[in-house]
Amino acid sequence: MAQEKRSLSITGTVRSEQGDGLPALIVVHELGKGTAADLDGRFRLGGLNPGNYHLHVTHLGYKALTRTITLTTNDLELDLRLSESAITLQSLTIEANPFKNGPVEQSQTIEVVDREFLEKNNAGTFANALEKLPGISTINTGVGISKPVIRGMSFNRIMVNDRGIKQEGQQWGADHGLEIDPFDVDRVEVVKGPASLIYGSDGMSGVINISPAPLPREGTIQGHLINSYRTNNAMRSHSAMVEGNEKDFVFKGRVTLQDYQDYRVPADRFVYAGFELPVFDSRLKNTAGKERHFSFMTGLRKNWGKTTVTVSRFHQKAGIFTGAVGIPNSYNLRHNGEYGNIEFPRQNNTHLKVISNTTVQLKKNWLEIDLGYQRNQRREESLPHIHGVGPTPEGNLALYLDLDTYTANARFNHYINADHQSIIGVQASFMDNRFGGFEFLLPMFQSWNAGMFYFHEYRWKENVILNAGIRLDGARHQIQAHEQPVYDASLNPTGETVQRNPDIDRDFANLSGSAGMSWIFNEHTNFKANLGSSYRIPTPIELSTNGIHHGNFRHEIGDANLTSERSYQADLNFTHSLEKLLVGFSPFFAYYQDYIYLAPTGRFSTLPGASTLWEYRQNNAVFAGAELKFQWAPIPGVQASLAGEYVYNQNLDTRLPLPLTPPASLLGSIEWSLPQTTRILENGYLYLEYRQVASQNRVDRNERVTGGYGLVHAGLGWELLVAKSPWKFQLSGQNLLNTYFFNHLSRYRLLNLPEQGRNINLHLKIPISLKSI
Known part of the structure; x- marks a missing residue:
């Protein structure tokens, strides 16, 4: 009382x-x-x-x-x-700063987008929707599988945090998507540059924070229905959400269904290994798929804080282009006319998450506790004879990866006085991986990670804010040896085995730190600088893999002697903001000692059904580049924008570029807010976009160059009042000119396969109010 x-x-x-x-x-x-x-x-x-x-x-x-x-x-x-401000995104706040005290006070470069942005730029996956932001690109495998790239880096150098818990799956694979429902994301904050201090060693290049929307207002029950259709592969998406608050007892539930067919490309043939092969009906065979997602959140909000528990399950069953397993030929590329069939080879993935978030007030301070359990199950199914083995006890299960992850994070936000604030944090995780199937890629392993950090912010002057911190981490990998059966020429087991990887037991410990500054010249101009030294331990896949990664169409080999990589990074940001103008420029530079990367060897694998041999290597490297953001509202209702990005890197030992570097690109757009003509039709808009991507001629040895291209996109939307409820309609189109082009980061680029052709997207969102104040 x-x-x-x-x-x-x-x-x-x-x-x-x-x-x-x-x-x-x-x-x-x-x-x-x-x-x-x-x-x-x-x-x-x-x-x-x-x-x-x-x-x-x-x-x-x-x-x-x-x-x-x-x-x-x-x-x-x-x-x-x-x-x-006529610049739309300036109406969004930044919360990724640990002290949550405004966008100009924090020292890092952060981009923020909300549900409206994600719906307007719906591209089928969560990662693809972020490509409109400068410095963000994606690695794609077909349609439903994509993962983000920040400043030329991906995989284990980018952290994806969902409600405070790091998303753990097989993020080391280009053909392993993020396994996040794109309709269940209300707000995204992309932290670019060194972010390891607060988030952990995998935040070397950046962090993508997926934040839930504010809890529902007391006494309300509301929701929405979303339906969309994409013409290129007949993708049908349906999502339903309901949320409410009854006397500070809150809940939210969502169900999403997506189905799609084989996708179309603007070509009827492609060339691989000197052979010209057909693309029947301009569709890539066996690229259909389906997804089923659900999530449910419940909790309490009181004057002492809040606590919630979220349970979610993401399931995806998707085909892998037939030519990506074994050597493609005209026979196995022929269509049977059923474009929605999910045939062999295919992947069948499930990601279960249970996340608890608690915030407790302790006088003037706040304690945040995030707990999480994840189970990521990945099944790759294929016909054994294609892989050079006979009938097996596993049947058509080529590869099964089963990963359990337990995570615990705690942060104590200590308010000292008006000029000083600090955070003390601890993080720990345990991972247990098992595998099955007749193929081998990653052995069984157990991994322990723990870290603690201290971060301090000091308002030196009213317009100069400084921060600095230090972090200590330790980790251990215990990886089991694996013996693989040997088959003879008739695909019968010989009774012999060959060792694919040895026992590996490695310990790691490292110290890292960072410092930053935000100098507020005046209410319009802000300069930020962030310096950091961080590290990343080699992952089990980098240490021990020795198998065919079919989604990448290559044989990958790890190195048990890899050491931790160390980075020294500098990140700057200059922003000038007026009512009708926003200019942002963000250069960056990083030196990596013992940088770990996957490189093509130029040799072909001796394993059946494989292609080229890629191996994990370690060299010193540098990364540099910049992002440019320009937004201008010349007249009321019209907004023009320009976003550019460039990444330069070099292997300091070979004097060659690093592989899989995104080319420079420029995205220009203009949007017109349509005048309201009737009382029932409002908030209309029309936009036109053009993206120009440069050629990528700076490639590693044995890596293909990729030509440049230009793409035209456009869209329009409006709200229609139906029984006083605003129904949102959107019509958009990507690659409207049906341009033939290669994405340098696409996995199917290795097969000389072009990207999707023209795609028209229809989108309808119907809000529902079951109870209001």
């Missing part, structure tokens, strides 16, 4: 610089609790304990505002002013 007596409130008004009231959204970050101001801008947030809070204030057409406030013994009244 004592806490109830001390309950406090925040009241105030949100106004424009001219003094007009604004119906803005005000959210208390730590509690996930928010309210909407009335038409005069007045608001009230009650039921708060004494302590420190971060308020996020947003309203379309205005720059987002973050305010740190302190409640002591009395209620607090605020007068909040928002600056006008």
Whole structure:
């Protein structure tokens, strides 16, 4: 009862610089609790304990505002002013900064997108929707499988955090997608540059934080239905969501279904290993698939904090292009006319997650605890004779990877005074991998990882904020040896075995640190600098793999003697923001000592059904480059933007570029907000985009060069009031000119297969309100 007596409130008004009231959204970050101001801008947030809070204030057409406030013994009244901005994304706040105190105070380069952005740029997968951001590209295998690349790096150098827990699967493989429902993502923050200090060693190149939306308002039950259709491969997507809050008991559930057929390419033949092979009906055989996802969250929100538990399951069954297993020939590429069949070879993946998130107020401080369990099961199914083996006890199960991961993170956010804040954090994880099937790629292993860090922020002057931190990590890999059966020319077992990898027992320990600065010249100009030294331990796949990675069409070999790689990184960011103009420039440089990478050898594998031999190597390397962002609103209702990116790298030992480096690219777009002509048709828009990608001639030895190309995209959308409910319609098109091009990062580039042709996307979102205040 004592806490109830001390309950406090925040009241105030949100106004424009001219003094007009604004119906803005005000959210208390730590509690996930928010309210909407009335038409005069007045608001009230009650039921708060004494302590420190971060308020996020947003309203379309205005720059987002973050305010740190302190409640002591009395209620607090605020007068909040928002600056006008015609730049849409400036209405989003940044929360990836550990102190959550605004976009200009934090020292790193962070891009933020919300549900509206993701829906407008729906490309079938979560990773593909992020490609519109500068510095972000994707590695693709067919349609439903993609993973992000930040500044030329991917795999284990990028962390994907879902609700505070690192997504763990087979992220080392280009043909292993993120296994995240694209419709179940409400907000994404991409941290570019050195982020290892707070997030762990896999954050060398960047971190993608998937944050849940604010918890539902008390007394409401609402939801939506989403339906979309993509013409290129007849992809049908259906997603339903419902959420509510009854006396601070919150819940949210979602179900998503996706089905798609073999996709079309603007070609009827391709050339591989000197042979010209057909693409029947311009469709890549056996690239169909289906996905089934569900998630459910429940929890409590009180004045002392909040706690939630989320259970989700992602399931995907997808074909692998027939020519990617064994040597492609005209016979096995011929279609049977059933474009939706998922034949052999194929992958059947399931990712189960249970995540607990708890935030507790301790006087002026906050304790955050994230716990997670993940089970990632990957089954690759294929016909044994294609792999040079006879009938096996495993049947058609070529490869089975079964990974259990347990994760625990805790952060104590300590408020010292108005100028000093600090965070003490600990992180730990345990991974247990098992495998089966008649093929071999990755052995059984157990891996332990633990780390602790200290991070401090100091407001040296009102317009100069400094931060620094240090981190200590330790890890251990225990990898079991594997003996593989040998088959004779008649595909019968000989009774002999060959060792594919030895026993490996390795320990690692490293110290890392970083420091940053944000210098706010004035309300329009901001300069940031971030320096860091981090490390990454070699993963079990890099140490021990020795098998055919069919989705990549290559034989990969690890090296048990790899050591930890160390990086020294510098990241700068300059931003100039006006009401109708935003200019951002972000150069970066990094030196990597003992950089681990997968390189082509130029030799063919001796294993049946394999292609070229790739091996993990370790050399010193440098990375450099920059991103440019330009947004301009020349007249009301019109917004033009330009986003450019360039990555340069070099192996300092071979004096050659590193493999799989994304080429330079430029994305230009113009969007027009359509004038409202009727009361039932509103918020219309029309956009046109053009992406120019340069040739990639800087390639590693035995790596193909890739020519440049240009793509045209366009779209329009509007809201239609149906029974006072705004139904959202969208119509968009990608590669409208049906351009024939190669994506340098696509796995099918190794087979000289072009990317998807023209694709038209229809999208409908229907909001549902079951109960309102």
